[in-house]
Amino acid sequence: MRRLLLLAFLGGCQGVLTGPPVWQQPPTEPPVDPHPTTPVTELAPFEPAPLRPRLLLSHQYVNAVRARRATCW
Amino acid sequence: MLVNGLTAIGATVLKIPPSSVNDYEANAYRAAQAALLARRSQVISCTPTSSADATCMRTLATRFVPLAFRRPATEAELTRWTAVGVEAAEAYDDFVRGAEFLLAGLLQSPAFLYLDEVGETDGAWRRLTAWELASRVSFFLTSGPPDELLREAAANGSLLTDEGLRAQAARLLEKPEARAASLALFDELLELHNLDHLAKDSARFPGFDAQALAPSMREETHRVLLDLVFDSPGDFRDILTTRTTFVDGPLAQHYGMPPVSGWTRATAAEGRAGILTHAAFLSLQSHPSANSPTYRGRFIRERLLCQVIPAPPPEVDTSLPPAAPGTQRTLRQRLTEKTSASRCQGCHRVMDPPGFAFERFDAIGRVQALDDGLPIDTSGSLDERGAFDDAPGMLALLREDARFTDCLARVVFRQAVGHVDLPGEARPLKAAADAFTESGHRYQSLLVELVASEAFRSGVLEDAP
Amino acid sequence: MKPFRLSRRTLLRGAGAALALPTFDAMLDSHGVAYADGTTPPKRFLVWFFGNGVRRSLWTPTQVGTSYSLTPELAPLLDEARGIDVRGYTSVISGFNVKTQHLRGHHTGACALLSGSNIVPLPAGSAPYNSKFGRKSIDQELADVIAGDTRFRSLQLAVSKRWTRGEGPTLANLSHRGPDQPLTQNANPANVYNELFAGFLPKDPTDPRDRLRASVLDAVSDDARALQSRLGAADRQRLDAHLTGLSELRQRILALPPVITSACTLPAQVTSTNADSGGVEPIEDVSSIMSDLIATAFACDLTRVVTLQFSGSVGGHCFKVLSPSEPRDNEHAITHESEHQAKVDAAVRFTMRNFAYTLHRLRSTMEGTAGNLLDNSVVLCTSDVAEGLDHSIHDYPVLLAGKGGGALKSGYHFRSNNGRNTSDILMTCVRAMGAGLNSVGQDEGYSNTPIAELLS
Structure with missing residues (x-):
C-alpha cells in the first residue's frame, strides 16, 4: 500500500494520475522509495499479474529458428 | 519495439x-x-x-x-x-x-x-504448466527454446518442483547462450543499442570517429558485465565501482592508456569506477557536443533507482545559454543558474546532483581537467545517503544503496515476464532481492531467485471467454 | 524509368489464373491507357512528416489567400534551377492550435496532428516518457475507407533511419492502426522496391507455389484461432490483428500482377539500402528514391495511402550536407540551442527542398487524361512541434498539397485568427478525400468542421 501511495504521488508529479504537475508545485523532498526498508512480511500478500501471450523478441526468434535448424531439422 | x-x-x-x-x-x-x-x-x-x-x-x-x-x-x-x-x-x-x-x-x-501462457487452475490463481514454464525459463535465461534436458524435466514433471526448477535454471546459466541472453537486457537497460547511431560534433571533438569507436565502447561494457556475471562471478554491485575493465587498441588510445593489441584486461585510471564511467555510458548520456549532467543523473534515477522523473514542462526553452562574452562559467554553473526557478527545481535538484559527479568526463568519455578554463566541482550528495566528492564517491554510495538492488530485481523481472511489475508483485520481488543480497549479490543467484519466485510461475487470466 | 513489358499472353494467362480483377481493369481503353474513358482515378493520401518543427517567423507567409508570397522556409516550393514549381499545388495553413492536453513535448503534437487524440502516457517503468496514440492515425482511418482491394492497404516509409525508439509508439511510428498497433516504417529503399514490385513478376500458372502458400496461411490462421479462443479480450484483439495480417498477405499472394499502363511502369531496380557513408546518412538520395517509389505505387494503384517520415521527432538525424566542414549537432539538439536557430532554419529549408521534390514527382506522373497524381492526391505535411526550441504547439506549421481530384483548393494561405483546432485540418483531408467519415479525433481533439475555404 505504501508503494501504491508512492506511485500515486509520483504519478501525480507526472501530471498523469492526480494532482498538479511537478513544475507547478515542486515536491519539497526528493522522491524516496520506502520499499527497500520494508520487510517482506509487511508487504501486501502476493497477487499475480495477468498472463498474456508474448511475441518472441527478435533475438529469441532468430535463436528459435536456428535451434530448429541446427538440432532438429 | x-x-x-x-x-x-x-x-x-x-x-x-x-x-x-x-x-x-x-x-x-x-x-x-x-x-x-x-x-x-x-x-x-x-x-x-x-x-x-x-x-x-x-x-x-x-x-x-x-x-x-x-x-x-x-x-x-x-x-x-x-x-x-x-x-x-x-x-x-x-x-x-x-x-x-x-x-x-x-x-x-x-x-x-508467441510464448502463449494460460496456465492451469491452482486455487484462485493459475500456475504455468510445465511446458509453459520450460519456455519461459528458457527464453529468459538463454534467449532460445527449451533444450532436450529441459523438455525432459517438463515431461516428467520435475520442473514443477522448486528444486527441479532451480536446478534447471542453474544448468541453463552454464550454457554459452546465457551470456548473450544476459547482455540483451543490459543493452536495453544501458541503451547500448543507441551506440549504433552515436554522433558527436566533429568540431568539438576533432578526429573522434563515433561510428568507428562505438563497437569497442559497447564491447568494453559487455566484457565487464560478462566477467562479473559469468567468468569470475562476484558481487554484482561492483559494476558500479570496479576499476577492472577491458580495452582494445583504439579504446586504450581513447582513454590515454598504454597501447594494447587486441582485447586486454586492464585497470582503469584512478577517477574511473565501473560501467558508468565507461566511454559508452558517458557518450550516450551526453549531447553531441556537450555533457549533460541532467541525462546522466536522470539515468541513475530512472533506470538504476526505478524513480519517476516527469517530462520537462511544455513551452519552455530548455536550451542552456553560453557564458556571457568575456566571462568563464562551468557547465555546472550555467545549468544551476538556468534551473534555479522553483518550477525547474522539483526535478533538477533530484536529477542533476548525481550527474554533476561525472563532470570530469567529457561527452565522449575522456577526462577533462578544466571546464571553460575553470576547475570542476564534482561534489554533491545522494539524497540522505551521504556526501561525495567525485564520481567514484557517488558510485560507492549508489553501490550500497538498497534502492539499487531492489530496482535491479524489478527491472530484470520485467524483462523475464514482459510487464512492469505490479504492486501485488512487490512481496515476491522483495524476497528475491533479499535472497540476492544474501547470496553476496551474485547476479546468477538473482536470476535463479526470480525464476523460482511465485511471481514468475503464476498468473491470472483476465476476462477469459 | 523503363516501361515494364509484359506480353499480352502473360497478362491473359495471369488474368485467367486468379481471383478478383483489379477494380480499374475495366477502366482501361483499348490502348491500355488508364482512365481514358473519363472515369475518375482513385484519390490518394500521403502524410509527409518531418521532426522538430520550423521557425514560424521564417515559415508563415504574411499575406493570406491565393496571392501569398513564398517565405524563406517555403521558398523551395518554387525552385527554377531544379525545374520545380509546386507552389500552386500547396496551401499553407497557419494560426491553428493543438487542443489536446499538452502532456509532453513532441508527443502531444505528433499524436494530435496525426490522429486528433490525446496521447496515452504509459506506466512509467524505468522509461517514463513513453506514450502511445489515443486513437487510430488519420492515414489508417482513411485506409479503412479508401484502400479498396489495393495490394497494400497502406505503406509506411522513412528516410532518416535515426528516429527515436525509446519513448514508446508515439514517437517511434507515424501510422497506428490503433493505440496498440503501431506500424513499422521501412527506411530501406531496396526492400521497399522488392516488396512493392515482386507482384509484377508474371506468374507461372503451372507452379502451385502461391496456392500452397495460401494453404499454409490457412493452417496458420487455424492455429491462431485455436490460441485466440483461450485468451482474454485484449489478447483476442491482438490475435485478431495477427489474423488480419495473415489474411492481407494471403490476398497479396493470390492477387494478379498490376495492370501496366502509361503511368504504371516498373522503375529500374533500386539497390540503395540507405546505409551510412562515413557516418552520414544519404538523406537526399533516399528521399528522392522514396518519392519515385511512392509515385509508382500510386500510379499502379498498389496502394492509395502512404506515410513518409522524412525525419523523426527527437530523431538523431543530422543534415551534415548543410555544413560539411562546420560543426553540426543532430537537428533535435540544434533546435534546443537558442544561439543556433539559424541552423534550424537551414534544416527546415533542406526539408522543404525534399518535400518539393516529392510533390514534383507526383505532379510529373500523368494519369491518362485525368490529370497527374498530385491532382488526384491529398498531401498532409507537418511536424511534431510548431517550434522545437520551446516545444510549442500553437500556430502550428501545416501544408496541405494536391487537389484531391478537384475537391481541394490549392495555392492558398488560410490563416485562423482565433486559434482553430488543428483537427479541423484532418477533417479537411477527410472531406477532400471524399471519405464518408463524419468526424475525426476525440476529446479535445474532436472535429467535425473542415476548413470550408479550402474545399471546392
Whole structure:
C-alpha cells in the first residue's frame, strides 16, 4: 500500500494520475522509495499479474529458428 | 519495439504490424529450405513410400509440431499440419517439397511465434504448466527454446518442483547462450543499442570517429558485465565501482592508456569506477557536443533507482545559454543558474546532483581537467545517503544503496515476464532481492531467485471467454 | 524509368489464373491507357512528416489567400534551377492550435496532428516518457475507407533511419492502426522496391507455389484461432490483428500482377539500402528514391495511402550536407540551442527542398487524361512541434498539397485568427478525400468542421 501511495504521488508529479504537475508545485523532498526498508512480511500478500501471450523478441526468434535448424531439422 | 524501455514489454502489449507477418513468412521458407538442403536425411527420418506418403508426413508432423510449439501437439494440429505437407507433396509430386511447406508453416504459426501462457487452475490463481514454464525459463535465461534436458524435466514433471526448477535454471546459466541472453537486457537497460547511431560534433571533438569507436565502447561494457556475471562471478554491485575493465587498441588510445593489441584486461585510471564511467555510458548520456549532467543523473534515477522523473514542462526553452562574452562559467554553473526557478527545481535538484559527479568526463568519455578554463566541482550528495566528492564517491554510495538492488530485481523481472511489475508483485520481488543480497549479490543467484519466485510461475487470466 | 513489358499472353494467362480483377481493369481503353474513358482515378493520401518543427517567423507567409508570397522556409516550393514549381499545388495553413492536453513535448503534437487524440502516457517503468496514440492515425482511418482491394492497404516509409525508439509508439511510428498497433516504417529503399514490385513478376500458372502458400496461411490462421479462443479480450484483439495480417498477405499472394499502363511502369531496380557513408546518412538520395517509389505505387494503384517520415521527432538525424566542414549537432539538439536557430532554419529549408521534390514527382506522373497524381492526391505535411526550441504547439506549421481530384483548393494561405483546432485540418483531408467519415479525433481533439475555404 505504501508503494501504491508512492506511485500515486509520483504519478501525480507526472501530471498523469492526480494532482498538479511537478513544475507547478515542486515536491519539497526528493522522491524516496520506502520499499527497500520494508520487510517482506509487511508487504501486501502476493497477487499475480495477468498472463498474456508474448511475441518472441527478435533475438529469441532468430535463436528459435536456428535451434530448429541446427538440432532438429 | 521498446515500450517502457524494454522490447519484452512491447512484445506483450502491442499487436504485430502486417509487415511482420510478411517477414515471418519469408523467413520461414528460407529456414525450411536451408534445413532441407543441409540436413535432408535428418529431417526426413522416415522413408516415404510415395511422393505424397501421408504416413511418413504424419511422422514428420508428430516430431516437429511439438518441437516448434514447445509442447505436446493436439490431434487437430497433427491432422492440420500433415494435410499441409501432403497437399504440397502432391502438388509437386515431391515429398521433400511437402516437408518444406510443413516446416515453413510451423515457423509462421502463432504457436511458434508467441510464448502463449494460460496456465492451469491452482486455487484462485493459475500456475504455468510445465511446458509453459520450460519456455519461459528458457527464453529468459538463454534467449532460445527449451533444450532436450529441459523438455525432459517438463515431461516428467520435475520442473514443477522448486528444486527441479532451480536446478534447471542453474544448468541453463552454464550454457554459452546465457551470456548473450544476459547482455540483451543490459543493452536495453544501458541503451547500448543507441551506440549504433552515436554522433558527436566533429568540431568539438576533432578526429573522434563515433561510428568507428562505438563497437569497442559497447564491447568494453559487455566484457565487464560478462566477467562479473559469468567468468569470475562476484558481487554484482561492483559494476558500479570496479576499476577492472577491458580495452582494445583504439579504446586504450581513447582513454590515454598504454597501447594494447587486441582485447586486454586492464585497470582503469584512478577517477574511473565501473560501467558508468565507461566511454559508452558517458557518450550516450551526453549531447553531441556537450555533457549533460541532467541525462546522466536522470539515468541513475530512472533506470538504476526505478524513480519517476516527469517530462520537462511544455513551452519552455530548455536550451542552456553560453557564458556571457568575456566571462568563464562551468557547465555546472550555467545549468544551476538556468534551473534555479522553483518550477525547474522539483526535478533538477533530484536529477542533476548525481550527474554533476561525472563532470570530469567529457561527452565522449575522456577526462577533462578544466571546464571553460575553470576547475570542476564534482561534489554533491545522494539524497540522505551521504556526501561525495567525485564520481567514484557517488558510485560507492549508489553501490550500497538498497534502492539499487531492489530496482535491479524489478527491472530484470520485467524483462523475464514482459510487464512492469505490479504492486501485488512487490512481496515476491522483495524476497528475491533479499535472497540476492544474501547470496553476496551474485547476479546468477538473482536470476535463479526470480525464476523460482511465485511471481514468475503464476498468473491470472483476465476476462477469459 | 523503363516501361515494364509484359506480353499480352502473360497478362491473359495471369488474368485467367486468379481471383478478383483489379477494380480499374475495366477502366482501361483499348490502348491500355488508364482512365481514358473519363472515369475518375482513385484519390490518394500521403502524410509527409518531418521532426522538430520550423521557425514560424521564417515559415508563415504574411499575406493570406491565393496571392501569398513564398517565405524563406517555403521558398523551395518554387525552385527554377531544379525545374520545380509546386507552389500552386500547396496551401499553407497557419494560426491553428493543438487542443489536446499538452502532456509532453513532441508527443502531444505528433499524436494530435496525426490522429486528433490525446496521447496515452504509459506506466512509467524505468522509461517514463513513453506514450502511445489515443486513437487510430488519420492515414489508417482513411485506409479503412479508401484502400479498396489495393495490394497494400497502406505503406509506411522513412528516410532518416535515426528516429527515436525509446519513448514508446508515439514517437517511434507515424501510422497506428490503433493505440496498440503501431506500424513499422521501412527506411530501406531496396526492400521497399522488392516488396512493392515482386507482384509484377508474371506468374507461372503451372507452379502451385502461391496456392500452397495460401494453404499454409490457412493452417496458420487455424492455429491462431485455436490460441485466440483461450485468451482474454485484449489478447483476442491482438490475435485478431495477427489474423488480419495473415489474411492481407494471403490476398497479396493470390492477387494478379498490376495492370501496366502509361503511368504504371516498373522503375529500374533500386539497390540503395540507405546505409551510412562515413557516418552520414544519404538523406537526399533516399528521399528522392522514396518519392519515385511512392509515385509508382500510386500510379499502379498498389496502394492509395502512404506515410513518409522524412525525419523523426527527437530523431538523431543530422543534415551534415548543410555544413560539411562546420560543426553540426543532430537537428533535435540544434533546435534546443537558442544561439543556433539559424541552423534550424537551414534544416527546415533542406526539408522543404525534399518535400518539393516529392510533390514534383507526383505532379510529373500523368494519369491518362485525368490529370497527374498530385491532382488526384491529398498531401498532409507537418511536424511534431510548431517550434522545437520551446516545444510549442500553437500556430502550428501545416501544408496541405494536391487537389484531391478537384475537391481541394490549392495555392492558398488560410490563416485562423482565433486559434482553430488543428483537427479541423484532418477533417479537411477527410472531406477532400471524399471519405464518408463524419468526424475525426476525440476529446479535445474532436472535429467535425473542415476548413470550408479550402474545399471546392
